[in-house]
Amino acid sequence: MDRRSFLKEAVIVSVAAGVAGTAMAAERYFPTKVDQSLFEGINRVKDAGQKSPLEKSHAPVITVPATVKAGEPFTVEVSIGEVLHPMGPVHWIEYIELGIGNEPAGRIDFQPRGYLKPKAVFTVVLPSDAAASGKVTLLARQRCNLHGLWEGSIDIALA
Numbered sequence: 001m002d003r004r005s006f007l008k009e010a011v012i013v014s015v016a017a018g019v020a021g022t023a024m025a026a027e028r029y030f031p032t033k034v035d036q037s038l039f040e041g042i043n044r045v046k047d048a049g050q051k052s053p054l055e056k057s058h059a060p061v062i063t064v065p066a067t068v069k070a071g072e073p074f075t076v077e078v079s080i081g082e083v084l085h086p087m088g089p090v091h092w093i094e095y096i097e098l099g100i101g102n103e104p105a106g107r108i109d110f111q112p113r114g115y116l117k118p119k120a121v122f123t124v125v126l127p128s129d130a131a132a133s134g135k136v137t138l139l140a141r142q143r144c145n146l147h148g149l150w151e152g153s154i155d156i157a158l159a
């Protein structure tokens with residue numbers, strides 16, 4: 001084998017090894033087959049009247065009073081899914097975040113062992129200048145290790 005053929009073969013072998021290594025790493029991190037399109041952006045419910053099983057178990061459900069008073073604490077409960085998402089070492093919710101509009105308010109991280117259910121309760125106080133229009137949007141986000149980032153929102157009135 002001449003030098004040129006040897007180098008060409010060495011490059012092909014190293015590229016093939018790199019591709020195989022990447023594929024093996026993906027299988028290690030995702031022991032089950034995943035839909036990669038779920039990891040390309042933020043997932044939301046497409047039609048609230050006809051939720052898919054994936055939407056029912058992943059879209060954050062926000063429970064909050066319809067109207068709150070400025071300066072008074074109120075409770076915001078965020079559940080992951082209408083049917084609570086499973087929590088275990090292979091498939092779990094990594095975190096739940098709450099935002100007041102686009103401003104991050106807080107976050108709770110979960111571990112994969114599954115001791116906790118994917119539900120979070122936040123106590124929130126909004127100042128009177130939080131909503132000039134009298135309306136505030138609460139945003140909840142969660143990340144599932146196999147199904148990506150999901151977002152839900154709800155509008156409340158600030159009196």
Ligand SMILES: [Fe+2]
Nearest residue numbers: 091144146147
């Ligand atoms: Fe999931």
